[in-house]
Amino acid sequence: MAESAAFAKGLEGVIAGETAICAVNQTQLIYRGYEIADLAEHATFEEVAFLLLVGHKPSAEELRFFKDELIANRALPGPVIDFLLTARPMLLDKSAVPMDVLRTAVSILGNLDKDSQDNSPEANLRKAKRILAKVPTIIGHMQNVIDGRDLVAHETGGDAKLSHAANLLYLMSGSRPSDQFARVVDVSLILYAEHDFNASTFTSRVIAGTLSDMHGAMTGAIAALKGPLHGGANEMAMEMLKDIMADVGEAGIGTPKVDAWMERAFAEKRKLMGFGHRVYKNGDHRAPILHALGRSLAAKDTTNPGGHAALKWFQLGEQVQKIMLDKKNIHPNVDFPCGLTYFTMGIPVPQYTPIFVASRVTGWAAHIAEQHANNRLIRPLTAYTGPALRTWKEA
Ligand code: CMC
Numbered sequence: 001m002a003e004s005a006a007f008a009k010g011l012e013g014v015i016a017g018e019t020a021i022c023a024v025n026q027t028q029l030i031y032r033g034y035e036i037a038d039l040a041e042h043a044t045f046e047e048v049a050f051l052l053l054v055g056h057k058p059s060a061e062e063l064r065f066f067k068d069e070l071i072a073n074r075a076l077p078g079p080v081i082d083f084l085l086t087a088r089p090m091l092l093d094k095s096a097v098p099m100d101v102l103r104t105a106v107s108i109l110g111n112l113d114k115d116s117q118d119n120s121p122e123a124n125l126r127k128a129k130r131i132l133a134k135v136p137t138i139i140g141h142m143q144n145v146i147d148g149r150d151l152v153a154h155e156t157g158g159d160a161k162l163s164h165a166a167n168l169l170y171l172m173s174g175s176r177p178s179d180q181f182a183r184v185v186d187v188s189l190i191l192y193a194e195h196d197f198n199a200s201t202f203t204s205r206v207i208a209g210t211l212s213d214m215h216g217a218m219t220g221a222i223a224a225l226k227g228p229l230h231g232g233a234n235e236m237a238m239e240m241l242k243d244i245m246a247d248v249g250e251a252g253i254g255t256p257k258v259d260a261w262m263e264r265a266f267a268e269k270r271k272l273m274g275f276g277h278r279v280y281k282n283g284d285h286r287a288p289i290l291h292a293l294g295r296s297l298a299a300k301d302t303t304n305p306g307g308h309a310a311l312k313w314f315q316l317g318e319q320v321q322k323i324m325l326d327k328k329n330i331h332p333n334v335d336f337p338c339g340l341t342y343f344t345m346g347i348p349v350p351q352y353t354p355i356f357v358a359s360r361v362t363g364w365a366a367h368i369a370e371q372h373a374n375n376r377l378i379r380p381l382t383a384y385t386g387p388a389l390r391t392w393k394e395a
Contacts, residue, residue, distance in 0.1 A: 007383045012278065016378075017205065021052065021366045022196045029285045031194050032056070040289050045164050045189040046070070049362045052194055053128050053369075066129075070164065073133035074157025077112050080105050080134075081141065081154060088145045098142055098350045099226040102357060103219055105138045106131065110215025117213060119372045127214045128365030133157070135358045136164060139351060140171020146348075149174065165189055168358055172351065180300075181345055184293050185355070188341065191286040191334055192356050194363030200224035200231065204364045208371040209378040217368045222357055228273060231335070231360070234352040237274030238339035241316055253316045262323045274336030275324050286334035294341030310344040 008014050022031055029036040032051055039048055050058040050066050058066060076084075083105060090096035109131065110116050115123040137157040144151045152174045153159065158167040159176065166182035177185075195201065203224040207217040225231035248257040265272060277284055298310035317340050324330050342352050 010278070016197055016202065016380075019196060019367065019370060020055075021363070021370060022194045024196045024279050026280065026282055027285075029195070036191065036285055037289060040187050040190050043190060045186045045193070045359065048190050048193055049132060049164075052362045052366045053125060053132075069129055070133040071158075071160045073130045074137050074167070075155060076105075076134055076137050076141065076157065077109070079112060080108050080138065081151070083108055084138065084141050084145055087142070091142070091146050097226075098139070098146075098354045099222060099232070099357075101142055102135070102138055102354050103222040103226075105142075106135070106215060106222060107219045109134060110213065110219070113215060116215055119208075119211060119213060121369060121373060124214055124365065124369040124372060128361070128369070131215070131218060131365065132164075132361050135354075135361055136168035136171055139354045139358060140168060142354075143172040143348065143351060144174075164358070168355065169345075169347075172347070180297065184297055184341060184345070187293055188290055188338060188355075189359035191290055192338075192359040194360070194366065198230065199227070200360065201363055201367050205367050205371045206378045208368040209375060211372070211375065214365065214368050218361060218364055221360075221364045225357060225360065226353060229271075231353045231356045233273045233333070233335035234338040234342070234356060235349050236339075237336045238343050238349050238352070240273050241313060241320070241339070244320065245313070245316060250312055253312055254319060258316065258319050259323055262320065262327070266327065272320075272324060272330075274339060275328075275330045275332055277331075277333045280331070280333070283331035284333040287332045287337055290334060290341055291332075291337035294337050294344055297341065298344045313340055313343060 005014075020032070022029070024030075031039060031048065032055060034043075034051070034057075043051075046067050047058060047063060050063060054062075054066075084101070087096060087101045087104075091098070091101060113127060113130065115127050134157070140158070141151045141154065152171050158171050162170055162176065163182060163186060165186035165188075166177050169177040169181060169185060197205075200221040204217040204221040207220045208214070228236045244258060244261050245253075247261050248255070252258060262272075295311075295314050298314050317336065321332050321336070324332070338356075339349075339352060342355070343349070347355070
């Protein structure tokens with residue numbers, strides 16, 4: 001029997017596996033040897049997706065084939081479209097949020113995939129590409145269903161001339177985004193693509209470790225990502241800023257009214273969404289990259305497509321960040337600028353975490369394949385805290 005190790009609540013500090021996909025430390029975030037700021041500045045999301053899934057930087061020809069494959073796989077099968085159409089009442093009465101509907105749609109994709117029971121590296125790569133191609137279409141069609149408009153490009157899953165990021169925006173709204181909007185979303189997808197043993201990826205590896213299949217592992221990962229302590233924080237961060245704005249009013253930005261709101265939150269021991277991180281204690285490397293991009297978008301055009309004056313939200317966010325740092329020494333994580341940035345672009349808040357999925361499926365798929373390729377069941381121990389031994393039959 002293996003020796004038991006020390007207990008660490010939330011597995012903090014525990015090395016729970018090996019990976020060649022990603023390294024996270026206090027100063028760097030690295031995808032297969034490339035640092036995140038380098039990728040955000042010089043790569044596209046499709047290049048990063050290839051890097052994560054296949055293992056190396058694509059040649060021009062590999063990239064062309066990869067993009068063509070994604071475009072060819074964007075359209076959804078009929079049963080998934082039917083499901084999305086029937087989900088409208090659930091979405092409208094909020095018994096289901098978009099992450100729940102996306103989770104079910106990915107699960108149905110698995111039921112329809114001819115490779116679904118095959119965990120070989122080749123089948124895993126084929127499935128990963130299909131899921132990657134289809135998630136933006138699910139999100140787009142779902143938003144069309146919520147808005148009561150005809151599905152955009154349901155026969156093709158979009159416009160073949162558009163990138164993964166631009167096509168996602170097009171499918172959601174029916175309008176082709178500006179190059180600047182498309183690039184900002186593209187960078188957000190690069191930043192979101194992979195993050196070693198975060199909760200959703202760990203979930204996917206636990207499921208894959210039983211030799212279960214990729215769609216099942218991704219379905220579980222989507223459920224894990226939904227939570228506000230993980231990916232759901234990008235939506236919750238924006239909801240929190242809306243609460244503050246409702247309380248202090250526009251004229252309250254930059255005044256002690258915001259400090260007072262924060263003091264109340266501290267007194268109530270509330271977790272402020274979009275702040276803190278299990279690993280990064282001196283700041284999340286991704287946050288300043290996205291903050292700068294989002295802010296420049298807001299500063300350039302202070303009226304976003306939703307009709308909100310965008311810059312004031314960044315100014316409020318910056319004040320909140322400063323108070324968190326001064327009073328608690330806690331930095332924003334990537335979800336904080338993400339909320340502000342997507343809000344600036346007029347993207348509906350309940351789709352922020354689904355858009356995270358449109359990117360993180362690459363990281364999940366890489367980890368699921370890595371687990372399958374060198375598997376050992378993931379089965380830790382617990383420290384028992386229940387009653388002492390007793391007998392069922394009373395004495
Ligand atoms: N607001 C207020 N206090 C906080 C926060 C926060 N967001 N984050 C940490 N703290 C405090 C916490 O109360 C604790 O204080 P004390 O020692 O006085 O009890 C201290 O900092 C250490 O925090 P912890 O809860 O032990 O940290 P953790 O590693 O267990 O949790 C976390 C990490 C990300 C779940 C947490 O920081 C949090 O709940 N943040 C808000 C949700 C969030 O933004 N999640 C996104 C995470 S990163 C990107 C992603 O996955 O999408």
